[in-house]
Amino acid sequence: MGMSLRALQRTHNVTWRTVRRALDGQWPEPRKNQRRKESRLDAYKPLIDGMLLADLDAPPKQRHTAQRTYDRLVEGHGADGISYSMVRVYAKDRRKEVRRQAGVGPDAMFVPQTHLPGAEAEVDFRTASRGRSRLFFLCPGRIRTFDTRWRSWVI
Template sequence: MSRSEIARRPDVDRATVAKYADMDDMTPKPPMDRRQGSKIDPYAALVDGWLEADRRPPRKQRHTAKRVHDRLRAETEYDGEYTTTPGYVRRWREANRRGSDGYGELVWAPGVAQIDFGVAKARIAGELVDDHCLVVTFPHSNMRYVTSLPGENAECLCHGLVEVFEHIGGVPPVIVMDNATGAGRRNARGEVTPAAVLDVFDIKKSLSHKGNPYDNAVVESTNRPLKKELVYRNHYTTIEQLRHDLNDYVWWSDNQRLHSTLGYRSPKEFTEQGLVL
């Protein structure tokens, strides 16, 4: 078919026909990078100096991307958008990461539990009262249990733990906790004096403290949404109604919530497949 015959077809321009007829290779070419230099480039040495100096202070005193952007706007003639700054800071930190800046993933052994008390303001029978939620989590399986108690002393801790142990049908060999009064405390010499309740169950104690790699992050991350999104937002007629809502949350979290760390299975499904708490 000649070029003229092709061009006579509807919606085909003669110039387009000529262009493709003369092409030897019709493989699509990758798009060209048309980006010009970033507005932050003239200030790169200055920002690099700030970030390099950040290696010395504690992590919480270092520059955030927002702080870098604010300093550039205040101390220089930089007029770029904020969205440019985080990208530059991220690329610098990735390129200049030291071996000591890395971290190891914290692996929790099966059966190890974390416990934590959280005080939430609860509206019960029209009154705003303190509700002490004892949260017990098993980081290996993400199973969790919650009970509402009137206080945080040793008696309340004992009652709450017995309730949880009866529910799971056993006692965890190790419990990681903070320095709550009911669980134990440190004396002036830094020695731990555990509560007698832990000795009764022959539980190994692991109190959270500086230098201890096992912190309470998992259980504390459970406590926060319970206090802010469940207990405080709702109105209850009785403490039993509050406990019922807490139990409903625990059932949903253990039976329906899927976790990527468990292969997108629920904690219940994870344990039923022969894997332990």
């Protein structure tokens, strides 16, 4: 004899509906494939890309801001169904991509570093007295290893 529905519910900390669904079938029903709705901005994306491409040659003060791009789309092209935030987000994401495709921006924004064990170290010399007249010479140091952690040591 198996456990009751209520015991299963308490044991697994789920609702009675979840227990009932699990007992009725092993696999959940397949989800419907929903097609992505076309964005209202899709018709204007080539225009925005053209403005961003033209901005590559323009001086910094004459480049299109998101507000200026939105105003040009509404006034010059009759874009009624789009909002400023849609234009701002698209322009922000696309600006770097357009610069990279045109060969203006850098491909990678980092310089890979390799640290071989013992190839790099930091050392500091100092003296210390422990409240007495004896003088201690310390040589603390740190070595950078391949796992990018600093190892401390004192001689």
